[in-house]
Amino acid sequence: MIYDVAIIGAGVIGGAVARELAKYKLSSVILEKENDVAVGASKANSGIVHGGFDPEPDTLKAKLNILGVEKLFDAAKELHFPIKRNGSFVCAFSEQERAHIKELYDRGIQNGVPDMRILSGDEARKLEPELSGEVVEVLDVRNAGIVCPYELTLALIGNAMDNGTELKVEFRVEKIEKSEGIFTISSQNGEIVTAKTVINCAGAGSGKISAIAGDNSFEIIPRAGEYILLDKDEGKRVTHTIFQCPTKEGKGILVSPTVDGNLLTGPTANKVESADNTGTTISGLDTVMALSKKSVPTVNFRNSITSFTGVRSSEKNGDFIIAESDKVKGFINVGAIDSPGLSSCLAIAEYVAEIMKGMGIDLEENPNFNPTRENPHAFREMSDEQKNEFIKKNADYGKIVCRCETVSEGEIRAAIRRNPPARDLDGVKRRTRSGMGRCQGGFCAPYVMELIANERGIKKEEVTKKGSGSYMVIEKL
Numbered sequence: 001m002i003y004d005v006a007i008i009g010a011g012v013i014g015g016a017v018a019r020e021l022a023k024y025k026l027s028s029v030i031l032e033k034e035n036d037v038a039v040g041a042s043k044a045n046s047g048i049v050h051g052g053f054d055p056e057p058d059t060l061k062a063k064l065n066i067l068g069v070e071k072l073f074d075a076a077k078e079l080h081f082p083i084k085r086n087g088s089f090v091c092a093f094s095e096q097e098r099a100h101i102k103e104l105y106d107r108g109i110q111n112g113v114p115d116m117r118i119l120s121g122d123e124a125r126k127l128e129p130e131l132s133g134e135v136v137e138v139l140d141v142r143n144a145g146i147v148c149p150y151e152l153t154l155a156l157i158g159n160a161m162d163n164g165t166e167l168k169v170e171f172r173v174e175k176i177e178k179s180e181g182i183f184t185i186s187s188q189n190g191e192i193v194t195a196k197t198v199i200n201c202a203g204a205g206s207g208k209i210s211a212i213a214g215d216n217s218f219e220i221i222p223r224a225g226e227y228i229l230l231d232k233d234e235g236k237r238v239t240h241t242i243f244q245c246p247t248k249e250g251k252g253i254l255v256s257p258t259v260d261g262n263l264l265t266g267p268t269a270n271k272v273e274s275a276d277n278t279g280t281t282i283s284g285l286d287t288v289m290a291l292s293k294k295s296v297p298t299v300n301f302r303n304s305i306t307s308f309t310g311v312r313s314s315e316k317n318g319d320f321i322i323a324e325s326d327k328v329k330g331f332i333n334v335g336a337i338d339s340p341g342l343s344s345c346l347a348i349a350e351y352v353a354e355i356m357k358g359m360g361i362d363l364e365e366n367p368n369f370n371p372t373r374e375n376p377h378a379f380r381e382m383s384d385e386q387k388n389e390f391i392k393k394n395a396d397y398g399k400i401v402c403r404c405e406t407v408s409e410g411e412i413r414a415a416i417r418r419n420p421p422a423r424d425l426d427g428v429k430r431r432t433r434s435g436m437g438r439c440q441g442g443f444c445a446p447y448v449m450e451l452i453a454n455e456r457g458i459k460k461e462e463v464t465k466k467g468s469g470s471y472m473v474i475e476k477l
């Protein structure tokens with residue numbers, strides 16, 4: 001079969017593009033090198049829906065960030081991913097930084113950010129009592145929010161798949177050739193996919209993918225960001241996302257509640273050799289702790305539950321690269337999507353569809369497109385009475401597997417069956433929160449392994465933590 005479109009990369013950008021294109025009569029396939037979706041930058045980031053005051057005016061980042069924010073809040077009503085408009089505070093700690101706040105405010109106005117205001121330190125502390133006494137002024141960005149980045153990605157790809165998009169995991173694109181207007185894309189083990197149009201959404205790999213297709217016009221510079229996640233006892237310290245003034249390297253260390261009620265602190269910004277550098281360092285975590293306490297001195301890092309690193313895919317010119325390649329016709333680059341890529345993803349996807357129209361591709365509406373995805377957390381959100389009624393019909397929902405996060409067997413089985421299906425422990429964790437709590441899966445992992453083996457028809461010894469050889473057990477004694 002020759003697909004109309006092959007999308008390389010199953011992150012939030014590949015997902016948003018896939019869902020956008022599912023609105024048209026096109027056959028599409030997503031090719032992903034890992035064994036699940038949302039495993040690159042779209043898994044490990046701050047999860048902030050940025051207001052749009054930070055990007056330089058007249059850049060793609062500024063335009064698509066502003067357009068993207070409201071699109072995300074609207075899409076959440078159809079796709080049921082967790083999102084909340086909590087607003088963000090950017091704090092000044094000195095007279096010099098006060099001038100920076102004014103600059104950010106003016107830039108925000110130029111970019112079209114609605115509903116910003118500047119507060120004194122005391123006014124800000126009335127809204128956020130645990131904010132440092134050293135804060136002298138705050139930019140209050142009320143259109144900003146928080147979102148669960150991997151649930152957003154799962155929802156976009158799940159909805160695209162429900163509408164006919166195919167997903168091929170463990171397909172590492174190694175070769176792209178074009179002959180008579182058709183691309184032949186080969187994987188690490190010789191599997192071949194053919195398509196009329198290729199859309200490169202490969203994140204940290206986007207520079208390399210472009211080069212193997214014949215266009216080496218850009219190179220990705222990976223920059224790591226380390227985080228510490230704290231448990232729900234800390235989640236109520238602040239309601240807004242608390243930023244410090246941004247620098248050239250990034251938006252600085254933030255302290256933010258997450259949509260699940262935890263507290264997130266970080267990220268650092270360090271150049272690294274490759275996007276595989278996802279380890280944490282003592283110095284990185286020390287920086288996160290010290291700078292978080294500068295904004296919110298009461299944060300208690302004894303309540304940390306995990307640390308992790310996400311790697312940004314930047315480019316020397318600082319803007320997103322979204323265009324048909326000059327050198328390879330029919331090949332669209334959507335690369336260097338660092339922050340605010342998450343906030344902009346739906347606007348990026350619409351921009352890609354416009355590029356395709358400009359290339360003369362006929363985008364005829366798909367009358368059968370269903371924009372809604374069933375709420376994967378419908379059970380969790382029920383009242384006790386509703387849960388009891390539901391359990392009468394399906395007893396699996398009455399068996400609690402993860403005690404920390406109260407996740408039932410029914411929810412885990414559904415996550416392994418629903419698009420895109422969970423295939424390993426981390427996949428179940430991202431979809432259901434089983435293993436996300438204080439014990440980090442120490443208690444529930446063996447039973448979750450049994451459920452995965454049972455649902456997938458494989459042996460328990462074949463179940464992995466996160467694909468490619470990460471087996472949990474060696475053999476059955």
Ligand SMILES: Cc1cc2nc3c(=O)[nH]c(=O)nc-3n(C[C@H](O)[C@H](O)[C@H](O)COP(=O)(O)OP(=O)(O)OC[C@H]3O[C@@H](n4cnc5c(N)ncnc54)[C@H](O)[C@@H]3O)c2cc1C
Binds near residue numbers: 013048206
């Ligand atoms: C530390 C950090 C903090 C951030 N904070 C925010 C924030 O608060 N708000 C915001 O708006 N944005 C934020 N961002 C940016 C946001 O996370 C990214 O813009 C977004 O996740 C990029 O998505 P993507 O799909 O392009 O990349 P990815 O999610 O990395 O997806 C690319 C996919 O391509 C696959 N791939 C690569 N090479 C190949 C190949 N050869 N064959 C097949 N598949 C391949 C990868 O495995 C991966 O799954 C942050 C980023 C980082 C790292």
